[in-house]
Amino acid sequence: MVGGPFEIRLKSMSLAFLRCFNLGLPSPALGLVRHASKKSGGSTKNGRDSMSKRLGVKKFGGEAVIAGNIIIRQRGTKYHPSTGVGMGKDHTLFATRDGYVRFWWNTPLKRQEVSINQNRERQRRVAVPASTDA
Numbered sequence: 714m715v716g717g718p719f720e721i722r723l724k725s726m727s728l729a730f731l732r733c734f735n736l737g738l739p740s741p742a743l744g745l746v747r748h749a750s751k752k753s754g755g756s757t758k759n760g761r762d763s764m765s766k767r768l769g770v771k772k773f774g775g776e777a778v779i780a781g782n783i784i785i786r787q788r789g790t791k792y793h794p795s796t797g798v799g800m801g802k803d804h805t806l807f808a809t810r811d812g813y814v815r816f817w818w819n820t821p822l823k824r825q826e827v828s829i830n831q832n833r834e835r836q837r838r839v840a841v842p843a844s845t846d847a
Contacts (some may be wrong), residue, residue, distance in 0.1 A: 720807050722776070725791075725800050744753055745815055754829045765789075766786075767786065767787045768783070768787055768788060769785070769786065769787075770773070770785050771783050771785060771786045771836065772785075772814050773814065773835060774814055774815060774816045775813060775814065775815075775833065775834075776813065777811075777812075777833075778808040778811065778813070778814055778829065779808065779811050779813065780808055780809055780810050780811055781807060781808065782807060782808045783805055783806070783807050784798065784806045784808060784814055784827055785804075785805065785806040785827065786803070786805050787804050787806070788803075788825060789803065789804060791796075791825070792806060792816075792820075792823075792825050792826065793825065794806055794826070794827060795814050795817075795819075795826040795827060795828035795829070796828040796829065797809055797810045797812060797828055797829030797830075798827050798828060798829055808825055808829050810829055811829075812829040812830050812831050813829065813830050813831075813832070813833045813834070814827065814828075814829065815828050815829070815830050815834070818842075823842075
């Protein structure tokens, strides 16, 4: 036989040689390696709307209030408290005594204020200067 045992010995030597130097044949352990993968995220066009916060004036000028009534719910201080009005930590204005709501423009401080009067007076419109923010 020409090359019969020589061929087997050559094959076994080449496999041993390749295993020693890792020159191309993968070992069984390398076949179990996981490759990097990224799962695709889903997409949606709905579901982004938040609930309204119900901000705004709750008691208008000339309306009767009792102590504890909420007058204005606001973000920031667009309206400032004056006599008979308190302010909560979320800038909510509320009545601290019984009376009637009055909105007025405080000219020296250049801001709109809310107060509670004991006697009912007719609420007249007050011209609020336009914002001069540049």
